[in-house]
Amino acid sequence: MAGKRRQFGRVRKLPSGHYQARYLGPDGLLRPAPETFRTKRDADDWLADKQSELRRGDWHDPDAGKVEFGPYASDWITERELTATTRQLYRSLLHHHLVPTFGAVVLAEISPPAVRRWRADKLASGTGPTTVAKAYALLRAILGTAVGDQMIRRNPCTIKGASTVHTPERPTATVQEVYALAQAIQPRYRVLVLMAGFLGLRWGELVGLHRRDIDLDHGSVRVRRAVAELANGQREIKAPKSAAGKRTVAIPAAILGELRDHLERFAEPGADGRVFIGAKGATPRRNHFNRLWHKACADAGIKGLHFHDLRHTGNTLAASTGASTRELMARMGHSTARAALIYQHASADRDRLIADAVSDLVKKGRKATGKRAKNKDRKPKGHAGDTTG
Structure with missing residues:
Protein backbone atom coordinates (compact mmCIF):
# COMPACT_ATOMS: atom_id res chain seq x y z
CA MET A 1 0.00 0.00 0.00
CA ALA A 2 1.40 3.35 -1.05
CA GLY A 3 2.23 5.82 1.76
CA LYS A 4 0.02 8.83 2.34
CA ARG A 5 1.16 11.74 0.18
CA ARG A 6 2.41 14.72 2.23
CA GLN A 7 0.13 17.76 2.01
CA PHE A 8 2.83 20.35 2.78
CA GLY A 9 6.54 20.20 1.98
CA ARG A 10 8.86 17.33 1.24
CA VAL A 11 11.25 15.30 3.35
CA ARG A 12 14.02 13.18 1.89
CA LYS A 13 16.72 11.08 3.43
CA LEU A 14 20.29 12.02 2.57
CA PRO A 15 23.23 9.60 2.10
CA SER A 16 24.52 10.82 5.46
CA GLY A 17 21.43 9.39 7.13
CA HIS A 18 20.08 12.85 8.04
CA TYR A 19 16.85 14.25 6.64
CA GLN A 20 16.31 17.36 4.53
CA ALA A 21 13.04 19.32 4.65
CA ARG A 22 11.81 21.61 1.86
CA TYR A 23 8.60 23.48 1.09
CA LEU A 24 7.22 25.76 -1.60
CA GLY A 25 7.14 29.35 -0.31
CA PRO A 26 4.40 31.88 -1.14
CA ASP A 27 6.86 33.44 -3.60
CA GLY A 28 6.88 30.21 -5.62
CA LEU A 29 10.45 29.29 -4.67
CA LEU A 30 11.49 26.02 -3.09
CA ARG A 31 12.70 26.80 0.40
CA PRO A 32 14.99 24.29 2.17
CA ALA A 33 15.44 24.22 5.94
CA PRO A 34 18.66 25.99 7.00
CA GLU A 35 19.91 22.71 8.51
CA THR A 36 19.37 18.96 8.19
CA PHE A 37 17.62 16.86 10.84
CA ARG A 38 18.68 13.74 12.69
CA THR A 39 15.25 12.12 12.45
CA LYS A 40 12.33 12.27 10.04
CA ARG A 41 10.10 13.35 12.94
CA ASP A 42 12.26 16.41 13.50
CA ALA A 43 11.97 17.33 9.82
CA ASP A 44 8.19 16.84 9.95
CA ASP A 45 7.93 19.11 13.02
CA TRP A 46 9.92 21.85 11.27
CA LEU A 47 7.60 21.70 8.25
CA ALA A 48 4.58 21.85 10.56
CA ASP A 49 5.94 25.04 12.13
CA LYS A 50 6.45 26.59 8.69
CA GLN A 51 2.93 25.67 7.66
CA SER A 52 1.57 27.33 10.83
CA GLU A 53 3.58 30.50 10.04
CA LEU A 54 2.05 30.62 6.57
CA ARG A 55 -1.48 30.18 7.92
CA ARG A 56 -0.94 32.97 10.50
CA GLY A 57 0.55 35.26 7.88
CA ASP A 58 3.74 35.26 9.93
CA TRP A 59 6.03 33.90 7.23
CA HIS A 60 9.01 35.95 6.10
CA ASP A 61 11.55 35.47 3.37
CA PRO A 62 14.60 33.77 4.93
CA ASP A 63 16.81 35.42 2.29
CA ALA A 64 15.57 38.93 3.13
CA GLY A 65 17.98 39.24 6.04
CA LYS A 66 21.01 38.42 3.90
CA VAL A 67 21.84 42.10 3.59
CA GLU A 68 24.97 43.53 5.18
CA PHE A 69 24.38 45.78 8.16
CA GLY A 70 26.74 48.57 7.00
CA PRO A 71 24.93 49.57 3.78
CA TYR A 72 21.51 49.02 5.36
CA ALA A 73 22.39 51.27 8.32
CA SER A 74 23.80 53.98 6.07
CA ASP A 75 20.60 54.00 4.01
CA TRP A 76 18.57 54.03 7.24
CA ILE A 77 20.18 57.33 8.25
CA THR A 78 19.84 58.84 4.76
CA GLU A 79 16.12 58.00 4.53
CA ARG A 80 15.18 59.76 7.77
CA GLU A 81 14.25 63.39 8.28
CA LEU A 82 16.91 64.33 10.80
CA THR A 83 18.47 67.60 11.81
CA ALA A 84 22.03 68.13 10.62
CA THR A 85 23.36 67.67 14.17
CA THR A 86 21.49 64.40 14.70
CA ARG A 87 22.53 63.08 11.29
CA GLN A 88 26.14 63.95 12.10
CA LEU A 89 25.91 62.19 15.47
CA TYR A 90 24.40 59.03 13.94
CA ARG A 91 27.01 58.80 11.20
CA SER A 92 29.79 59.23 13.74
CA LEU A 93 28.36 56.49 15.98
CA LEU A 94 27.90 54.22 12.97
CA HIS A 95 31.40 54.80 11.61
CA HIS A 96 33.33 54.56 14.87
CA HIS A 97 31.33 52.07 16.94
CA LEU A 98 28.97 49.90 14.88
CA VAL A 99 30.48 49.32 11.43
CA PRO A 100 33.83 47.97 12.73
CA THR A 101 31.94 45.09 14.36
CA PHE A 102 28.73 44.65 12.38
CA GLY A 103 29.42 46.37 9.05
CA ALA A 104 30.05 43.22 6.99
CA VAL A 105 27.66 40.99 8.97
CA VAL A 106 24.30 40.23 7.37
CA LEU A 107 21.27 41.34 9.37
CA ALA A 108 19.99 37.80 9.95
CA GLU A 109 23.25 36.80 11.65
CA ILE A 110 23.32 39.58 14.25
CA SER A 111 22.29 37.69 17.38
CA PRO A 112 21.61 38.74 20.99
CA PRO A 113 24.92 37.14 22.16
CA ALA A 114 26.80 39.07 19.45
CA VAL A 115 25.22 42.33 20.60
CA ARG A 116 26.06 41.57 24.24
CA ARG A 117 29.68 40.81 23.35
CA TRP A 118 29.98 44.01 21.32
CA ARG A 119 28.64 46.12 24.18
CA ALA A 120 30.84 44.42 26.80
CA ASP A 121 33.94 44.85 24.59
CA LYS A 122 33.15 48.53 24.06
CA LEU A 123 32.83 49.24 27.76
CA ALA A 124 35.94 47.18 28.56
CA SER A 125 37.99 49.08 25.97
CA GLY A 126 37.28 52.38 27.74
CA THR A 127 34.57 53.79 25.50
CA GLY A 128 32.42 56.09 27.62
CA PRO A 129 29.14 54.62 28.93
CA THR A 130 27.18 57.51 27.42
CA THR A 131 28.66 56.88 23.96
CA VAL A 132 28.01 53.13 24.25
CA ALA A 133 24.40 53.79 25.30
CA LYS A 134 23.85 56.08 22.30
CA ALA A 135 25.45 53.59 19.91
CA TYR A 136 23.32 50.78 21.33
CA ALA A 137 20.16 52.89 20.96
CA LEU A 138 21.04 53.55 17.32
CA LEU A 139 21.71 49.84 16.68
CA ARG A 140 18.39 48.92 18.27
CA ALA A 141 16.50 51.50 16.19
CA ILE A 142 18.07 50.32 12.91
CA LEU A 143 17.37 46.66 13.64
CA GLY A 144 13.86 47.56 14.79
CA THR A 145 13.25 48.91 11.29
CA ALA A 146 14.66 45.68 9.86
CA VAL A 147 12.00 43.81 11.84
CA GLY A 148 9.33 46.11 10.42
CA ASP A 149 10.74 45.50 6.93
CA GLN A 150 10.37 41.76 7.57
CA MET A 151 14.07 41.23 7.02
CA ILE A 152 14.57 39.67 10.45
CA ARG A 153 12.04 38.13 12.80
CA ARG A 154 13.15 39.67 16.11
CA ASN A 155 15.32 42.52 17.28
CA PRO A 156 18.52 41.07 18.79
CA CYS A 157 19.00 44.16 21.01
CA THR A 158 17.45 42.78 24.19
CA ILE A 159 19.64 44.25 26.95
CA LYS A 160 17.36 45.98 29.42
CA GLY A 161 18.35 49.58 30.10
CA ALA A 162 21.36 49.50 27.76
CA SER A 163 20.19 52.54 25.80
CA THR A 164 19.61 54.65 28.90
CA VAL A 165 22.11 57.47 29.22
CA HIS A 166 23.07 57.96 32.85
CA THR A 167 24.30 61.53 33.18
CA PRO A 168 25.94 62.59 36.44
CA GLU A 169 23.99 65.11 38.49
CA ARG A 170 25.07 68.62 37.61
CA PRO A 171 25.39 71.52 40.07
CA THR A 172 22.64 74.10 40.25
CA ALA A 173 23.66 77.75 40.61
CA THR A 174 21.97 79.83 43.27
CA GLY A 333 9.90 72.86 26.29
CA HIS A 334 9.66 69.13 27.00
CA SER A 335 7.21 66.78 25.31
CA THR A 336 7.42 64.18 28.10
CA ALA A 337 6.95 64.52 31.86
CA ARG A 338 10.25 62.81 32.79
CA ALA A 339 12.38 65.95 33.21
CA ALA A 340 9.59 67.91 34.90
CA LEU A 341 9.11 65.13 37.43
CA ILE A 342 12.84 65.18 38.22
CA TYR A 343 12.67 68.88 39.07
CA GLN A 344 9.47 68.39 41.03
CA HIS A 345 11.13 65.59 42.98
CA ALA A 346 14.10 67.84 43.74
CA SER A 347 11.70 70.54 44.87
CA ALA A 348 9.85 68.03 47.06
CA ASP A 349 13.13 66.95 48.65
CA ARG A 350 13.92 70.58 49.41
CA ASP A 351 10.42 71.06 50.80
CA ARG A 352 10.99 68.06 53.09
CA LEU A 353 14.18 69.67 54.43
CA ILE A 354 12.24 72.87 55.06
CA ALA A 355 9.49 70.91 56.82
CA ASP A 356 12.08 69.13 58.98
CA ALA A 357 13.62 72.46 59.94
CA VAL A 358 10.17 73.84 60.80
CA SER A 359 9.53 70.71 62.86
CA ASP A 360 12.69 71.36 64.89
CA LEU A 361 11.55 74.91 65.58
CA VAL A 362 8.12 73.64 66.63
CA LYS A 363 9.70 71.15 69.04
CA LYS A 364 11.93 73.82 70.55
CA GLY A 365 8.94 76.13 70.88
CA ARG A 366 6.87 73.45 72.62
CA LYS A 367 9.69 72.67 75.07
CA ALA A 368 10.03 76.35 75.95
CA THR A 369 6.26 76.66 76.44
CA GLY A 370 6.23 73.54 78.62
CA LYS A 371 8.98 74.89 80.87
CA ARG A 372 7.16 78.19 81.37
CA ALA A 373 3.90 76.40 82.20
CA LYS A 374 5.66 74.13 84.70
CA ASN A 375 7.27 77.09 86.44
CA LYS A 376 3.94 78.89 86.58
CA ASP A 377 2.17 75.92 88.19
CA ARG A 378 4.85 75.55 90.83
CA LYS A 379 3.65 77.11 94.20
CA PRO A 380 6.06 79.55 95.89
CA LYS A 381 7.60 78.33 99.12
CA GLY A 382 6.35 80.09 102.32
CA HIS A 383 8.66 82.36 104.35
CA ALA A 384 9.38 81.95 108.07
CA GLY A 385 6.72 83.69 110.15
CA ASP A 386 3.95 83.23 107.58
CA THR A 387 0.68 81.98 109.11
CA THR A 388 -2.36 80.49 107.60
CA GLY A 389 -5.83 81.46 108.71
Whole structure:
Protein backbone atom coordinates (compact mmCIF):
# COMPACT_ATOMS: atom_id res chain seq x y z
CA MET A 1 0.00 0.00 0.00
CA ALA A 2 1.40 3.35 -1.05
CA GLY A 3 2.23 5.82 1.76
CA LYS A 4 0.02 8.83 2.34
CA ARG A 5 1.16 11.74 0.18
CA ARG A 6 2.41 14.72 2.23
CA GLN A 7 0.13 17.76 2.01
CA PHE A 8 2.83 20.35 2.78
CA GLY A 9 6.54 20.20 1.98
CA ARG A 10 8.86 17.33 1.24
CA VAL A 11 11.25 15.30 3.35
CA ARG A 12 14.02 13.18 1.89
CA LYS A 13 16.72 11.08 3.43
CA LEU A 14 20.29 12.02 2.57
CA PRO A 15 23.23 9.60 2.10
CA SER A 16 24.52 10.82 5.46
CA GLY A 17 21.43 9.39 7.13
CA HIS A 18 20.08 12.85 8.04
CA TYR A 19 16.85 14.25 6.64
CA GLN A 20 16.31 17.36 4.53
CA ALA A 21 13.04 19.32 4.65
CA ARG A 22 11.81 21.61 1.86
CA TYR A 23 8.60 23.48 1.09
CA LEU A 24 7.22 25.76 -1.60
CA GLY A 25 7.14 29.35 -0.31
CA PRO A 26 4.40 31.88 -1.14
CA ASP A 27 6.86 33.44 -3.60
CA GLY A 28 6.88 30.21 -5.62
CA LEU A 29 10.45 29.29 -4.67
CA LEU A 30 11.49 26.02 -3.09
CA ARG A 31 12.70 26.80 0.40
CA PRO A 32 14.99 24.29 2.17
CA ALA A 33 15.44 24.22 5.94
CA PRO A 34 18.66 25.99 7.00
CA GLU A 35 19.91 22.71 8.51
CA THR A 36 19.37 18.96 8.19
CA PHE A 37 17.62 16.86 10.84
CA ARG A 38 18.68 13.74 12.69
CA THR A 39 15.25 12.12 12.45
CA LYS A 40 12.33 12.27 10.04
CA ARG A 41 10.10 13.35 12.94
CA ASP A 42 12.26 16.41 13.50
CA ALA A 43 11.97 17.33 9.82
CA ASP A 44 8.19 16.84 9.95
CA ASP A 45 7.93 19.11 13.02
CA TRP A 46 9.92 21.85 11.27
CA LEU A 47 7.60 21.70 8.25
CA ALA A 48 4.58 21.85 10.56
CA ASP A 49 5.94 25.04 12.13
CA LYS A 50 6.45 26.59 8.69
CA GLN A 51 2.93 25.67 7.66
CA SER A 52 1.57 27.33 10.83
CA GLU A 53 3.58 30.50 10.04
CA LEU A 54 2.05 30.62 6.57
CA ARG A 55 -1.48 30.18 7.92
CA ARG A 56 -0.94 32.97 10.50
CA GLY A 57 0.55 35.26 7.88
CA ASP A 58 3.74 35.26 9.93
CA TRP A 59 6.03 33.90 7.23
CA HIS A 60 9.01 35.95 6.10
CA ASP A 61 11.55 35.47 3.37
CA PRO A 62 14.60 33.77 4.93
CA ASP A 63 16.81 35.42 2.29
CA ALA A 64 15.57 38.93 3.13
CA GLY A 65 17.98 39.24 6.04
CA LYS A 66 21.01 38.42 3.90
CA VAL A 67 21.84 42.10 3.59
CA GLU A 68 24.97 43.53 5.18
CA PHE A 69 24.38 45.78 8.16
CA GLY A 70 26.74 48.57 7.00
CA PRO A 71 24.93 49.57 3.78
CA TYR A 72 21.51 49.02 5.36
CA ALA A 73 22.39 51.27 8.32
CA SER A 74 23.80 53.98 6.07
CA ASP A 75 20.60 54.00 4.01
CA TRP A 76 18.57 54.03 7.24
CA ILE A 77 20.18 57.33 8.25
CA THR A 78 19.84 58.84 4.76
CA GLU A 79 16.12 58.00 4.53
CA ARG A 80 15.18 59.76 7.77
CA GLU A 81 14.25 63.39 8.28
CA LEU A 82 16.91 64.33 10.80
CA THR A 83 18.47 67.60 11.81
CA ALA A 84 22.03 68.13 10.62
CA THR A 85 23.36 67.67 14.17
CA THR A 86 21.49 64.40 14.70
CA ARG A 87 22.53 63.08 11.29
CA GLN A 88 26.14 63.95 12.10
CA LEU A 89 25.91 62.19 15.47
CA TYR A 90 24.40 59.03 13.94
CA ARG A 91 27.01 58.80 11.20
CA SER A 92 29.79 59.23 13.74
CA LEU A 93 28.36 56.49 15.98
CA LEU A 94 27.90 54.22 12.97
CA HIS A 95 31.40 54.80 11.61
CA HIS A 96 33.33 54.56 14.87
CA HIS A 97 31.33 52.07 16.94
CA LEU A 98 28.97 49.90 14.88
CA VAL A 99 30.48 49.32 11.43
CA PRO A 100 33.83 47.97 12.73
CA THR A 101 31.94 45.09 14.36
CA PHE A 102 28.73 44.65 12.38
CA GLY A 103 29.42 46.37 9.05
CA ALA A 104 30.05 43.22 6.99
CA VAL A 105 27.66 40.99 8.97
CA VAL A 106 24.30 40.23 7.37
CA LEU A 107 21.27 41.34 9.37
CA ALA A 108 19.99 37.80 9.95
CA GLU A 109 23.25 36.80 11.65
CA ILE A 110 23.32 39.58 14.25
CA SER A 111 22.29 37.69 17.38
CA PRO A 112 21.61 38.74 20.99
CA PRO A 113 24.92 37.14 22.16
CA ALA A 114 26.80 39.07 19.45
CA VAL A 115 25.22 42.33 20.60
CA ARG A 116 26.06 41.57 24.24
CA ARG A 117 29.68 40.81 23.35
CA TRP A 118 29.98 44.01 21.32
CA ARG A 119 28.64 46.12 24.18
CA ALA A 120 30.84 44.42 26.80
CA ASP A 121 33.94 44.85 24.59
CA LYS A 122 33.15 48.53 24.06
CA LEU A 123 32.83 49.24 27.76
CA ALA A 124 35.94 47.18 28.56
CA SER A 125 37.99 49.08 25.97
CA GLY A 126 37.28 52.38 27.74
CA THR A 127 34.57 53.79 25.50
CA GLY A 128 32.42 56.09 27.62
CA PRO A 129 29.14 54.62 28.93
CA THR A 130 27.18 57.51 27.42
CA THR A 131 28.66 56.88 23.96
CA VAL A 132 28.01 53.13 24.25
CA ALA A 133 24.40 53.79 25.30
CA LYS A 134 23.85 56.08 22.30
CA ALA A 135 25.45 53.59 19.91
CA TYR A 136 23.32 50.78 21.33
CA ALA A 137 20.16 52.89 20.96
CA LEU A 138 21.04 53.55 17.32
CA LEU A 139 21.71 49.84 16.68
CA ARG A 140 18.39 48.92 18.27
CA ALA A 141 16.50 51.50 16.19
CA ILE A 142 18.07 50.32 12.91
CA LEU A 143 17.37 46.66 13.64
CA GLY A 144 13.86 47.56 14.79
CA THR A 145 13.25 48.91 11.29
CA ALA A 146 14.66 45.68 9.86
CA VAL A 147 12.00 43.81 11.84
CA GLY A 148 9.33 46.11 10.42
CA ASP A 149 10.74 45.50 6.93
CA GLN A 150 10.37 41.76 7.57
CA MET A 151 14.07 41.23 7.02
CA ILE A 152 14.57 39.67 10.45
CA ARG A 153 12.04 38.13 12.80
CA ARG A 154 13.15 39.67 16.11
CA ASN A 155 15.32 42.52 17.28
CA PRO A 156 18.52 41.07 18.79
CA CYS A 157 19.00 44.16 21.01
CA THR A 158 17.45 42.78 24.19
CA ILE A 159 19.64 44.25 26.95
CA LYS A 160 17.36 45.98 29.42
CA GLY A 161 18.35 49.58 30.10
CA ALA A 162 21.36 49.50 27.76
CA SER A 163 20.19 52.54 25.80
CA THR A 164 19.61 54.65 28.90
CA VAL A 165 22.11 57.47 29.22
CA HIS A 166 23.07 57.96 32.85
CA THR A 167 24.30 61.53 33.18
CA PRO A 168 25.94 62.59 36.44
CA GLU A 169 23.99 65.11 38.49
CA ARG A 170 25.07 68.62 37.61
CA PRO A 171 25.39 71.52 40.07
CA THR A 172 22.64 74.10 40.25
CA ALA A 173 23.66 77.75 40.61
CA THR A 174 21.97 79.83 43.27
CA VAL A 175 20.28 83.14 42.49
CA GLN A 176 23.28 84.93 44.02
CA GLU A 177 25.69 82.95 41.83
CA VAL A 178 23.70 83.73 38.67
CA TYR A 179 23.94 87.44 39.43
CA ALA A 180 27.63 87.13 40.30
CA LEU A 181 28.28 85.51 36.90
CA ALA A 182 26.16 88.10 35.10
CA GLN A 183 28.24 90.81 36.77
CA ALA A 184 31.55 89.11 35.87
CA ILE A 185 30.74 88.41 32.19
CA GLN A 186 31.08 91.00 29.44
CA PRO A 187 28.17 93.50 29.66
CA ARG A 188 26.72 92.44 26.28
CA TYR A 189 26.23 88.90 27.67
CA ARG A 190 24.86 89.87 31.09
CA VAL A 191 21.21 89.41 30.07
CA LEU A 192 22.03 86.17 28.24
CA VAL A 193 23.23 84.77 31.59
CA LEU A 194 20.15 86.08 33.42
CA MET A 195 17.73 84.65 30.84
CA ALA A 196 19.49 81.27 30.94
CA GLY A 197 19.34 81.24 34.74
CA PHE A 198 15.79 82.47 35.29
CA LEU A 199 13.94 81.38 32.14
CA GLY A 200 15.73 78.05 31.64
CA LEU A 201 16.40 78.65 27.94
CA ARG A 202 19.07 76.65 26.11
CA TRP A 203 22.15 78.23 24.52
CA GLY A 204 20.91 77.61 20.97
CA GLU A 205 17.49 79.05 21.80
CA LEU A 206 19.02 82.20 23.32
CA VAL A 207 21.38 83.04 20.46
CA GLY A 208 18.55 82.30 18.01
CA LEU A 209 16.29 85.02 19.46
CA HIS A 210 15.24 88.03 17.35
CA ARG A 211 13.69 91.26 18.54
CA ARG A 212 10.25 90.21 17.30
CA ASP A 213 10.42 87.25 19.71
CA ILE A 214 10.54 89.59 22.73
CA ASP A 215 7.29 91.12 23.98
CA LEU A 216 8.22 93.65 26.65
CA ASP A 217 4.63 94.84 27.12
CA HIS A 218 3.44 91.37 28.14
CA GLY A 219 6.79 90.27 29.57
CA SER A 220 7.27 87.16 27.43
CA VAL A 221 9.64 85.59 24.94
CA ARG A 222 8.67 83.31 22.04
CA VAL A 223 11.01 80.41 21.31
CA ARG A 224 10.66 79.49 17.65
CA ARG A 225 14.14 78.51 16.51
CA ALA A 226 17.57 77.49 17.72
CA VAL A 227 21.11 77.79 16.40
CA ALA A 228 23.03 74.52 16.23
CA GLU A 229 26.78 74.34 15.71
CA LEU A 230 28.09 71.37 13.72
CA ALA A 231 31.43 69.66 14.22
CA ASN A 232 32.75 71.18 10.97
CA GLY A 233 32.11 74.69 12.25
CA GLN A 234 28.97 75.31 10.21
CA ARG A 235 25.82 76.54 11.90
CA GLU A 236 22.26 75.48 11.29
CA ILE A 237 19.10 77.41 12.10
CA LYS A 238 16.57 74.78 13.09
CA ALA A 239 13.30 74.33 14.91
CA PRO A 240 13.50 73.28 18.58
CA LYS A 241 14.11 69.61 19.41
CA SER A 242 10.38 68.82 19.60
CA ALA A 243 7.03 70.47 18.92
CA ALA A 244 6.87 71.28 22.62
CA GLY A 245 10.08 73.28 22.20
CA LYS A 246 8.12 75.95 20.33
CA ARG A 247 6.73 77.84 23.26
CA THR A 248 6.15 81.21 24.89
CA VAL A 249 7.93 81.74 28.20
CA ALA A 250 7.00 84.47 30.69
CA ILE A 251 9.91 86.70 31.73
CA PRO A 252 10.35 87.35 35.47
CA ALA A 253 9.64 91.02 36.15
CA ALA A 254 12.89 91.22 38.13
CA ILE A 255 14.97 91.14 34.91
CA LEU A 256 12.57 92.87 32.52
CA GLY A 257 14.24 96.24 32.99
CA GLU A 258 17.66 94.81 32.26
CA LEU A 259 16.34 93.13 29.12
CA ARG A 260 14.88 96.43 27.94
CA ASP A 261 18.24 98.11 28.50
CA HIS A 262 20.06 95.30 26.65
CA LEU A 263 17.81 95.70 23.59
CA GLU A 264 18.60 99.41 23.49
CA ARG A 265 22.36 98.99 23.91
CA PHE A 266 23.43 95.73 22.30
CA ALA A 267 20.76 94.14 20.09
CA GLU A 268 20.50 94.62 16.32
CA PRO A 269 17.90 97.17 15.19
CA GLY A 270 14.67 96.18 13.49
CA ALA A 271 12.12 93.45 14.17
CA ASP A 272 14.43 90.82 12.65
CA GLY A 273 17.45 92.06 14.56
CA ARG A 274 19.26 89.46 16.64
CA VAL A 275 18.98 89.90 20.40
CA PHE A 276 22.49 88.61 21.16
CA ILE A 277 25.46 89.44 18.94
CA GLY A 278 29.20 89.57 19.50
CA ALA A 279 31.33 92.70 19.53
CA LYS A 280 31.88 92.38 15.75
CA GLY A 281 28.20 91.83 14.97
CA ALA A 282 28.25 88.04 14.54
CA THR A 283 26.09 85.45 16.24
CA PRO A 284 28.13 84.27 19.27
CA ARG A 285 29.99 81.00 18.85
CA ARG A 286 29.98 78.55 21.71
CA ASN A 287 33.75 78.02 21.83
CA HIS A 288 34.46 81.78 22.01
CA PHE A 289 31.76 82.34 24.62
CA ASN A 290 33.10 79.43 26.69
CA ARG A 291 36.38 81.30 27.14
CA LEU A 292 34.48 84.30 28.46
CA TRP A 293 32.36 82.00 30.62
CA HIS A 294 35.35 80.27 32.23
CA LYS A 295 36.92 83.65 33.01
CA ALA A 296 33.67 84.89 34.55
CA CYS A 297 33.41 81.75 36.70
CA ALA A 298 37.00 82.24 37.89
CA ASP A 299 36.38 85.92 38.67
CA ALA A 300 33.18 85.03 40.57
CA GLY A 301 34.94 82.21 42.45
CA ILE A 302 32.58 79.54 41.09
CA LYS A 303 34.05 76.17 40.07
CA GLY A 304 32.74 73.34 37.87
CA LEU A 305 29.67 75.15 36.53
CA HIS A 306 28.76 74.79 32.83
CA PHE A 307 26.63 77.37 31.05
CA HIS A 308 23.93 74.74 30.49
CA ASP A 309 23.73 74.28 34.26
CA LEU A 310 21.99 77.66 34.41
CA ARG A 311 18.98 75.97 32.76
CA HIS A 312 18.76 73.72 35.81
CA THR A 313 18.58 76.82 38.01
CA GLY A 314 15.63 78.21 36.05
CA ASN A 315 13.81 74.88 36.06
CA THR A 316 14.46 74.28 39.76
CA LEU A 317 13.16 77.75 40.66
CA ALA A 318 10.05 77.14 38.56
CA ALA A 319 9.43 73.78 40.24
CA SER A 320 9.85 75.32 43.71
CA THR A 321 6.88 77.62 43.04
CA GLY A 322 4.55 74.63 43.09
CA ALA A 323 3.98 74.60 39.32
CA SER A 324 2.22 71.51 37.98
CA THR A 325 3.98 68.91 35.84
CA ARG A 326 2.25 70.15 32.69
CA GLU A 327 3.12 73.77 33.49
CA LEU A 328 6.78 72.83 33.94
CA MET A 329 6.76 70.84 30.70
CA ALA A 330 5.39 73.86 28.83
CA ARG A 331 7.97 76.23 30.33
CA MET A 332 10.91 73.86 29.82
CA GLY A 333 9.90 72.86 26.29
CA HIS A 334 9.66 69.13 27.00
CA SER A 335 7.21 66.78 25.31
CA THR A 336 7.42 64.18 28.10
CA ALA A 337 6.95 64.52 31.86
CA ARG A 338 10.25 62.81 32.79
CA ALA A 339 12.38 65.95 33.21
CA ALA A 340 9.59 67.91 34.90
CA LEU A 341 9.11 65.13 37.43
CA ILE A 342 12.84 65.18 38.22
CA TYR A 343 12.67 68.88 39.07
CA GLN A 344 9.47 68.39 41.03
CA HIS A 345 11.13 65.59 42.98
CA ALA A 346 14.10 67.84 43.74
CA SER A 347 11.70 70.54 44.87
CA ALA A 348 9.85 68.03 47.06
CA ASP A 349 13.13 66.95 48.65
CA ARG A 350 13.92 70.58 49.41
CA ASP A 351 10.42 71.06 50.80
CA ARG A 352 10.99 68.06 53.09
CA LEU A 353 14.18 69.67 54.43
CA ILE A 354 12.24 72.87 55.06
CA ALA A 355 9.49 70.91 56.82
CA ASP A 356 12.08 69.13 58.98
CA ALA A 357 13.62 72.46 59.94
CA VAL A 358 10.17 73.84 60.80
CA SER A 359 9.53 70.71 62.86
CA ASP A 360 12.69 71.36 64.89
CA LEU A 361 11.55 74.91 65.58
CA VAL A 362 8.12 73.64 66.63
CA LYS A 363 9.70 71.15 69.04
CA LYS A 364 11.93 73.82 70.55
CA GLY A 365 8.94 76.13 70.88
CA ARG A 366 6.87 73.45 72.62
CA LYS A 367 9.69 72.67 75.07
CA ALA A 368 10.03 76.35 75.95
CA THR A 369 6.26 76.66 76.44
CA GLY A 370 6.23 73.54 78.62
CA LYS A 371 8.98 74.89 80.87
CA ARG A 372 7.16 78.19 81.37
CA ALA A 373 3.90 76.40 82.20
CA LYS A 374 5.66 74.13 84.70
CA ASN A 375 7.27 77.09 86.44
CA LYS A 376 3.94 78.89 86.58
CA ASP A 377 2.17 75.92 88.19
CA ARG A 378 4.85 75.55 90.83
CA LYS A 379 3.65 77.11 94.20
CA PRO A 380 6.06 79.55 95.89
CA LYS A 381 7.60 78.33 99.12
CA GLY A 382 6.35 80.09 102.32
CA HIS A 383 8.66 82.36 104.35
CA ALA A 384 9.38 81.95 108.07
CA GLY A 385 6.72 83.69 110.15
CA ASP A 386 3.95 83.23 107.58
CA THR A 387 0.68 81.98 109.11
CA THR A 388 -2.36 80.49 107.60
CA GLY A 389 -5.83 81.46 108.71
